[in-house]
Amino acid sequence: MQYDRIIKNGVVILESGDVQTDIAIKNGKIAAIGPNLNGANEIIDAKGYIVSPGMVDVHVHISEPGGIRAEWEGYKTGTSACAKGGVTTFVEMPLNQLPATTSGETIRQKYAAGEGKLHVDVASFGGLVPYNLTSGAIEEQAKEGVTAFKCFMGTCGDPTLDGDFANVNDYALWEGMRQIAKTGKLLAIHAENAPITDMLGKLAKERGETKVSQYVATRPVFTEVEAIRRAIFFAKLTGCRIHICHVACPEGVEEVIKARNEGVDVTCETCIHYLYFTTDELDAIGPLAKCSPPIRDKSAQDGLWKYLFSGHVITAVSDHSPCTFDLKDKPNAFDAWGGIAGVQNNVDIFFDEAVQKRGMSLKMFADIIAKNPAERFNLPTKGSITVGKDADLIFIKPHSHYVLKTDDLEYRNKFSAYVGRDIGAQVVRTFLRGETVYSLESGVVQSPIGQFIRR
Known part of the structure; x- marks a missing residue:
């Protein structure tokens, strides 16, 4: 040949x-x-x-079509950063586009917006929101080829913007899981207790707090763990396959381990920034390092590394969530956009931190960045150096x-x-x-x- x-x-x-x-x-x-x-x-x-196999990053935000967010991140620049950073495939989140991806029509708009602009391959999340449960939109998105669905238990979106994403309440989460279970696809979940974190943030601002570290304190570990427990409970009731996004604390991973031992089809990821930064660095960096769930302390970071090495965390992602600089350049961290631009440096930082500094095997490195996410998110031509694959x-x-x-x-x-x-x-x-x-x-x-x- x-x-x-x-x-x-x-x-x-x-x-x-x-x-x-x-x-x-x-x-x-x-x-x-x-x-x-x-x-x-x-x-x-x-x-x-x-x-190495190219990275499969299952948590990336692109803001196209963008509406008033058109300047945040486009397909051309975002996928160029992926190519430079060694990410050859990513799964795109159903927000921060406008309109958000929540129906057959909106995902077709997204496909059209990216035509001819992609430097790497892109799979898509469909959206689960309270307003798309009665229109057949879940099934529409499945038929349009989404590889998985995504919902937010934490507060998200701008209710004043027509077509923006919105977080689920408990009914929408339960009913959405029932519908998604029928498609056989995976539901990825941003798990934070919205009423508690929102109120703690409001009270901190009223006290005059402004620092990133003070923002972190308004999203304590239990608000993440409680939401993960609730999501797992609903998954048991509905039979929906779930994946917990960006787990920032070892206690959250432990909930996933317990559920898996009980037979629940649940996995979880963490982020490169949780493995790299700690809370005590954040005030010096400023809002560029603000995200949710927040970057936690050294003991949390050590626990995440432990569970990554043990295989209980299946992948480490970028959660690339950029915006314009004016939305980050705020004197009060509580007013800044919460998201970290990082997809270009997934591979090099993780190789350095995991393989060179902590002795991770090359096989485990490739499994974490490529094989595991490709398998979990049903991307059979991706994820490993194997005859017949891309x-x-x-x-x-x-x-x-x-x-x-x-x-x-x-x-x-x-x-x-x-x-x-x-x-x-x-x-x-x-x-x-x-x-x-x-x-x-x-x-x-x-x-x-x-x-x-x-x-």
Whole structure:
């Protein structure tokens, strides 16, 4: 067989472990794996690099179509950042677009808005909100190919904006789970107790509190744990498969472990920023590091690392949720937008922190960033370096330190809590279905070849 290209001399992370071997690519797929492969139009030397499956980030926000949020993050800039950072597939959240993705019509609008702009492949979340339970919108979105659904138990959205997302009440959560269970798809849940966190935040502002650390104190661990318990209970009642988003505390993971032991089909993720920052750093960084659930203390971080290594947290995501700088540049952290721009630095930071600093195996690294999320979110052509799967590959140069600068960012709004940090590894090349979409020498390839994935 004549291959399109063969990658040689790299340390390749296979499902069975890492090995120095060759990878042959043909028609966008991995065609062969083994030593001394020959017969290709192009030979690519990966000597000195780790060859990993591209990251599958199952928690990314793009604001297109955007309405008044059109300047937050677009498909072109957001997917360029993914390509540069080694994220070859992501699952896009049903908000912060306007209109939010909550029906068949709105997801078709989203597909149209991204046409010809994608530098990586994009799967989609459908939305569960209180206002789409009686219109057949859940089934419509399933038929349009969403890979999963998403809801918020914490407060979200702007009720003054027509078509914005909205958080569920208990009835909407229960009834939405009943409908989603019939589709067989997964429901991802932002789990925070909205009445308590909202009131604690209101009281803190009335006391004149302004710091990010004081914001963190208004979202205590129990408000996350209680919501996770409630979601799990409803999942037991309805038979809905669920996934808890961005768990920020080990106590939340422990609720998931208990439920799984009882037979509930539930998994959870954490975020790179929870594994990297701690509360005592936040006031110096400012609102750029504000998010919800919030970044917690060192003991919480240590617990998350423990459960990541044990396999009870299946993946670490970016929760890339950017906005314009004016929404972050607030003297009072309570007034700032809550979201961290981070998708460009998932892979390099996690490789540095997990593999180089904590001794995680390369196989576990690849499972966490790619295999586990691809399997959980029903993306069968993604997630591992396996014959027949998409040739979505990244070259990682280990022990290659650089300091992240603002000019390095591909985002529409060039700011991030990670700017100024010394990162100990680099993504030097990214392949999407066998084609180079980013290289350290040339940057992001200008002709987008990404596609929407409909499941």
